[in-house]
Amino acid sequence: MESDPIIVCRCEEVTLQELHETAKSYQCSSRELKLRTRAGMGYCGGRTCRNLIDMIVNEVTGKSPGHSIPLGYQPPVRPVTFGLLGGHK
Amino acid sequence: MTGRIEHHPILGSLENRKQILFHFDGKTYTACESETIAAALLANGVRTLRVHEEKGTPRGIYCNIGHCFECRVTVNGVKGIRACLTLVEEGMNVESGVQLPVPFKEGGHQK
Amino acid sequence: MTDVLIVGAGPAGLSAGIACAQHGLQVKIVDEFPRPGGRLLGQLHEEPDGTWWNGMEEAKRLLEQAEKLGVDIDCGVSVYDAAKTKEGWSVSSSHGNFEVPKLLLATGAAEMALPLPGWTLPGVMSIGGAQVMTNVHRVRVGERGIVVGVNILSVAIARELQLSGIHVDRMVLPAQNPVTRDAGNPEKVFQSMLRVAHLAPSTFMKLGSKLLKSKTMQKLALQFLPGIGGIRMWGIPIQLKAAALEIIGDKQVEGVKIVKINAKGAPIPGTEKVIPADFVCIAGGLYPLVELAAVAGCPFAYLPELGGHVPLHNERMQTPVEGLYVAGNITGIEGAKVAAAQGTVAGLSIADEFGKLPEKNLLSTAIETVEVVRQNATIQFHPCIAQGRATVKNMSAQHKSDA
Numbered sequence: 001m002e003s004d005p006i007i008v009c010r011c012e013e014v015t016l017q018e019l020h021e022t023a024k025s026y027q028c029s030s031r032e033l034k035l036r037t038r039a040g041m042g043y044c045g046g047r048t049c050r051n052l053i054d055m056i057v058n059e060v061t062g063k064s065p066g067h068s069i070p071l072g073y074q075p076p077v078r079p080v081t082f083g084l085l086g087g088h089k
Numbered sequence: 090m091t092g093r094i095e096h097h098p099i100l101g102s103l104e105n106r107k108q109i110l111f112h113f114d115g116k117t118y119t120a121c122e123s124e125t126i127a128a129a130l131l132a133n134g135v136r137t138l139r140v141h142e143e144k145g146t147p148r149g150i151y152c153n154i155g156h157c158f159e160c161r162v163t164v165n166g167v168k169g170i171r172a173c174l175t176l177v178e179e180g181m182n183v184e185s186g187v188q189l190p191v192p193f194k195e196g197g198h199q200k
Numbered sequence: 201m202t203d204v205l206i207v208g209a210g211p212a213g214l215s216a217g218i219a220c221a222q223h224g225l226q227v228k229i230v231d232e233f234p235r236p237g238g239r240l241l242g243q244l245h246e247e248p249d250g251t252w253w254n255g256m257e258e259a260k261r262l263l264e265q266a267e268k269l270g271v272d273i274d275c276g277v278s279v280y281d282a283a284k285t286k287e288g289w290s291v292s293s294s295h296g297n298f299e300v301p302k303l304l305l306a307t308g309a310a311e312m313a314l315p316l317p318g319w320t321l322p323g324v325m326s327i328g329g330a331q332v333m334t335n336v337h338r339v340r341v342g343e344r345g346i347v348v349g350v351n352i353l354s355v356a357i358a359r360e361l362q363l364s365g366i367h368v369d370r371m372v373l374p375a376q377n378p379v380t381r382d383a384g385n386p387e388k389v390f391q392s393m394l395r396v397a398h399l400a401p402s403t404f405m406k407l408g409s410k411l412l413k414s415k416t417m418q419k420l421a422l423q424f425l426p427g428i429g430g431i432r433m434w435g436i437p438i439q440l441k442a443a444a445l446e447i448i449g450d451k452q453v454e455g456v457k458i459v460k461i462n463a464k465g466a467p468i469p470g471t472e473k474v475i476p477a478d479f480v481c482i483a484g485g486l487y488p489l490v491e492l493a494a495v496a497g498c499p500f501a502y503l504p505e506l507g508g509h510v511p512l513h514n515e516r517m518q519t520p521v522e523g524l525y526v527a528g529n530i531t532g533i534e535g536a537k538v539a540a541a542q543g544t545v546a547g548l549s550i551a552d553e554f555g556k557l558p559e560k561n562l563l564s565t566a567i568e569t570v571e572v573v574r575q576n577a578t579i580q581f582h583p584c585i586a587q588g589r590a591t592v593k594n595m596s597a598q599h600k601s602d603a
Contacts, residue, residue, distance in 0.1 A: 004317035004446065008379060010151070010159060013144050016315065016379060043158040043169075048151075048313055051487060051508065052379040059378050067502045067595075069509050073494035076280035079158070079169060080294070090478075094338040094364045099244060099252050103338055125234065128337035136322035136452045147451050149322030153329030154239075155232045155278075156310050156489075159320075173329075174276065176234050 008056075009049045011042020019053065023060040030057045030070035040071060043079055093121070093132050111181040126172035126183055127153065127160050138162055138172055139186025148186075161186060202228045202272075204550050205291055205298050207279050207492060208306035210238020211536045212528025212543035214262040216304055219547025219566075221269035223556045228300075229266070230277040230293060235336075236263050238308055238528075240536050242331040244360050255536060256335070262540070282496040288523050289496075302523050302550050305492050306543060309507065309529040312484035314349050314374040314383055317446040319482060323453030327483035331357045334364045342479030346456045347371040348444045349483030350389050352581060357481070359434050369477060370437040372458055375445045376465040383484060385465045386440045393440075443467065447480050456480060486533045486581075496524055501595050505588035506532030507581070512596045515567050517546035520599050525550060532588060533581045534574065541570040 006016040014037045022028070022036050030053050033039065040046030040053055050071045058065060096102045107122040113130060120129035127150045130138065137147040138160045151159040153173045160172040163184040172183070204220050206213045209231035217227045235241065237259030245253050266273065274295065281292040288301035311326045318324070323342065325333070327349070330341045344367045347358050358368045376384030383389065431438045439458075443465065446457045460471035486507055490500070493511040498519045500509045510532050513519050517527050527546040528539035545566045551557040574585065582588070 006315050006317055006377060006379075007320055008315050010148075010157070010320050013141060013146070013320075016377065020378065043161065044156065045491070047156045047310055047489075047491075051312055052315065055379050055381065065502050067500055067509075069490075069494055069500055073491045075283075075495045076292070077491040077495060078278045078280040078294070080280055090343050091340045094334065094340055097338070098363055099254060100256065100335065100338075123234070124339075125337060128333060128339045131333065131341070132339045138322070141320075146320060147322050148320060149452070150325055150329060150333070152311060152326045153332045157326075174232055174234060 008052050009037075009039035009042060009046075011044050011048075012038040012040075014039035016056070019056050020060065023056050027061055028057070030054050031072070033057055034071060045073075045077055045079075046071060091131050091134050091136075109177060109179045111177050111179070111183060113183045114185050120177035124177050126162065126164070126170075126175050126177055126181075128173075129177050130172065130183075137185070140188050142186065142189045143191055145188040202226050202298065202300050203554065204228075204302040204304060205230070205289070205300040206304045206306055207231075207291075208238060208308055208528065208530075209233075209236035209273055209275065210306060210308050210528060211240050211258070211262065211540035212308075212530075212546070213238065213304070213306035214259075214266050215540040215543030216306060216525075216527055216547035216550070217266050217271040217273075217543075218262065218269060219544045220550055221266065221271050223548070223551035223554075225551060225554060225556065227266075227271045228298065229271060229273045230279060230295075230298075231273070231275050232278045234275050236273050236275055238306075239328070242328070242335040242360075243536060244335055244363070245356055258536070279492060282492050282524075284497065284521070284523075302525065302553065303496070304517075304525040304527060304546055304550065305496070305511075305530055306526070306528045306539075306546075307489045307492060307530050308539075309486040309533055310489045311482075312487055314380045314482050314484040315377070316348065316374055316380075316444055316482075318449060318453075319447055319480075321447055321449045321453050322451070323449065323478060324447055324480045324482060327354045327357050327481040328486075330479070330481045331360060334361055334366065338364075340364065340366055341481075342453075342477070343367060344369050344477050345479040345481060346444065346458075346475060346477045347481045347483055348374050348456070349383055349481075349485075350438055350440060351383075351392065351483060351485055353485065354481070354483030355393075355433060355438065357483075358436050361481075362434060362436065368436050369475060370439055370442075372439045372442045372444050372456075373461070373465070374482075375443040375459070375467065376461075380484075384443060384461075386461065386463050390440055393438075444480075445472065448474060453478055453480050486529065488530045488532060490530055493519070493524070493526060493530065497521055498524060498526075499599060501592050503532070503588040503591055505582045505584040506592070510592060512592065512599055514596045514600075515545070515570075515593055516549040516552075516563070517542060518549060520596065520603065531592070532585065534585060535577050535581070537573050538570065538577060541566070541573045545570060 240255035243255030
């Protein structure tokens with residue numbers, strides 16, 4: 001019996017296999033991998049999977065992590081309604 | 090089974106807590122005062138709080154401190170509320186997240 | 201008029217708030233969780249002298265002190281942005297905007313995941329999530345569970361679950377894959393467990409820590425550790441030579457398929473079996489939760505010994521960004537006592553910036569206290585913490601001289 005795929009990004013249900021293959025074919029950065037697969041783009045803002053995405057990229061590209069954060073953070077760091085952003089509560 | 094831990098060898102006993110009633114997907118449940126929605130539902134044996142909007146896979150509490158958003162539910166008509174951070178109130182109406190028709194991709198930062 | 205906004209009402213945030221308020225500052229603390237205390241709330245461990253350290257009591261003590269000093273604490277508030285203004289900071293939250301001269305981020309840590317097939321099933325929780333459910337909310341996470349991931353945090357929490365009458369059937373490693381890596385390598389896990397062996401009530405581990413100082417002895421010991429029923433702590437089997445391959449269940453957790461592994465973590469074919477369970481805890485360790493420091497424009501240092509990327513800061517807990525301070529696990533993964541000591545430093549440092557700290561020695565003493573608390577910590581998350589701290593300090597100084 002074959003086991004289920006390993007989901008890395010729970011929000012967008014992106015699998016380890018998909019991330020690994022994409023990282024391999026494009027030899028890309030964490031940011032590009034995120035944009036290509038939607039991993040880390042879901043509701044939680046990548047809080048659960050960002051380290052995993054970096055690990056996959058580091059393994060595939062052979063690069064070691066640097067001091068700047070590979071997957072940048074953009075506000076809002078929590079999901080908010082447009083009403084709240086517009087200043088209406 | 091799940092359930093409440095009324096007595097604890099170090100943390101002591103919890104007794105005479107005020108009971109409140111709330112609703113989840115049309116059923117009525119009992120919560121204790123100052124309990125989160127997630128804790129109250131788990132105490133009642135409810136583990137599934139939503140299904141993945143696209144894939145329909147069941148989801149429940151994961152991080153329990155507001156980081157992962159897996160436990161988001163609809164509370165009194167407001168979507169995207171984290172069950173793990175929200176205290177139950179008397180008569181509160183909680184609904185689980187359901188599968189949505191595809192394509193729905195509404196992105197991560199709105200609701 | 202608020203002088204300082206503190207994000208996070210854990211040991212660091214509360215201690216900082218107390219120190220600020222003691223020096224006449226108006227302090228506001230916000231936190232997402234419905235109760236103040238942060239991760240102090242779930243913590244419960246037995247000190248080497250046999251007494252219990254109860255984080256809940258510790259949180260209560262800090263809270264009472266803060267409230268007495270007039271610190272304004274708002275829970276259920278989610279901060280989603282922090283932007284620099286001419287006068288200080290504009291901080292956006294679910295409950296409106298705050299305009300403040302000084303901002304302290306004490307947002308703590310988040311948990312790292314160990315992805316396995318089936319880990320999205322209801323009944324699979326992070327180990328910290330299970331701790332909060334058990335010790336804070338006092339709700340049983342299940343009847344019989346398996347902990348995936350063996351580290352200092354997960355062993356401590358397994359014990360806490362057991363205290364609540366929850367049966368922890370066993371602790372195993374995650375099957376090795378590109379995102380579980382060292383957590384699935386028995387040799388690496390064994391070495392890291394040996395560092396905390398002095399805390400263990402089990403004779404084997406106590407004896408082990410003395411006998412197993414050399415690498416050769418460790419290799420030998422691991423070779424003979426049976427995969428099933430290896431080490432026990434408080435009666436909980438810790439199986440360093442068994443790995444979780446998959447979490448089984450239709451609508452929720454029904455069991456875990458495990459397999460015996462060799463000393464390198466490779467599965468031994470034909471040894472798979474399914475262990476029934478109604479909950480699973482995933483224990484991948486902690487990393488500093490730095491998102492607000494990032495959107496605030498703070499530069500970072502990558503230091504694995506501190507848990508990953510940490511905001512640059514000096515020993516006064518000041519970041520290179522004007523008016524932005526950090527304290528607690530956002531600066532590196534350590535225990536609650538260190539976090540509280542750092543919070544006091546940050547609070548005094550902020551008071552000093554306002555010209556409200558006539559007794560300068562208080563700050564230098566508080567800085568020394570952080571070191572003392574760190575050295576006396578019974579739980580060290582990483583052996584090279586001191587080294588990591590020194591690197592951050594140097595990088596921060598370097599950053600200042602470059603600017």
